[in-house]
Amino acid sequence: MGEQAAACVEERQESGASASTSIHYVQYKDEDDLTIIMDLVDKELSEPYSIFTYRYFLHNWPHLCFFAYDGDTPFGTVVCKMDSHRGQAMRGYVAMLVVDKAYRGKRVGSELVKMAIREMIKGGCDEVVLEAEVVNTGALKLYQGLGFVRDKRLHRYYLNGVDAYRLKLLLPLSEEKLAELAAQAEALELEGVAPGDSLGGGVVEL
Numbered sequence: 001m002g003e004q005a006a007a008c009v010e011e012r013q014e015s016g017a018s019a020s021t022s023i024h025y026v027q028y029k030d031e032d033d034l035t036i037i038m039d040l041v042d043k044e045l046s047e048p049y050s051i052f053t054y055r056y057f058l059h060n061w062p063h064l065c066f067f068a069y070d071g072d073t074p075f076g077t078v079v080c081k082m083d084s085h086r087g088q089a090m091r092g093y094v095a096m097l098v099v100d101k102a103y104r105g106k107r108v109g110s111e112l113v114k115m116a117i118r119e120m121i122k123g124g125c126d127e128v129v130l131e132a133e134v135v136n137t138g139a140l141k142l143y144q145g146l147g148f149v150r151d152k153r154l155h156r157y158y159l160n161g162v163d164a165y166r167l168k169l170l171l172p173l174s175e176e177k178l179a180e181l182a183a184q185a186e187a188l189e190l191e192g193v194a195p196g197d198s199l200g201g202g203v204v205e206l
């Protein structure tokens with residue numbers, strides 16, 4: 001863990017903060033990165049997080065945290081986790097996403113989320129969820145653009161009293177999951193039940 005993801009290095013000639021910037025993406029390395037995340041997140045998100053919350057995510061899923069840098073300056077981050085949901089699905093979760101105001105609108109937020117989702121797919125996730133304030137049109141548009149759909153409205157979800165949307169992205173089924181479902185379908189056929197009857201007519205409840 002901790003090696004640079006270095007997934008994308010782009011030279012940008014006209015990218016806002018300076019005439020020529022070098023935007024690149026880096027995976028979380030160690031506790032030294034913690035203050036960078038706290039600075040970025042505390043500045044922008046309405047919800048206050050304790051250091052224990054940050055450590056919960058970063059110690060358990062360091063590979064699901066990425067930064068965007070302009071040269072030596074960090075200006076964006078995403079913090080996520082993934083675990084089993086009710087013993088049925090592997091669920092990825094985007095906990096925090098922030099891009100400094102000076103760098104918004106350049107698809108950096110989308111790129112950070114995509115990098116985390118790629119890791120989640122590698123880890124066998126079936127779906128990704130997150131919450132966003134119903135008034136956060138920027139975030140809602142970003143996630144909609146990545147294929148997320150509104151799953152639920154959560155009443156007064158945030159400490160500031162604002163409602164949230166739970167957004168969900170269904171990922172392509174892994175080979176393992178397909179094999180598991182095929183085995184279930186075969187067992188049902190042996191019992192004389194049409195697979196569609198129990199799998200909701202082909203719609204798989206994850």
Ligand SMILES: CC(C)(COP(=O)(O)OP(=O)(O)OC[C@H]1O[C@@H](n2cnc3c(N)ncnc32)[C@H](O)[C@@H]1OP(=O)(O)O)[C@@H](O)C(=O)NCCC(=O)NCCS
Nearest residue numbers: 044097098099104105106107108109110132138139141142
């Ligand atoms: C939300 C946030 C991360 C977006 O970062 P970003 O790098 O500017 O987003 P992107 O450039 O990847 O935008 C992706 C899409 O969303 C749209 N979008 C982003 N912010 C928008 C805004 N404020 N209003 C309207 N559309 C917006 C972009 O136009 C783009 O749409 P397109 O694909 O049709 O061009 C950033 O505004 C931010 O840090 N906000 C404060 C923290 C926050 O709200 N985090 C999300 C918590 S759920």
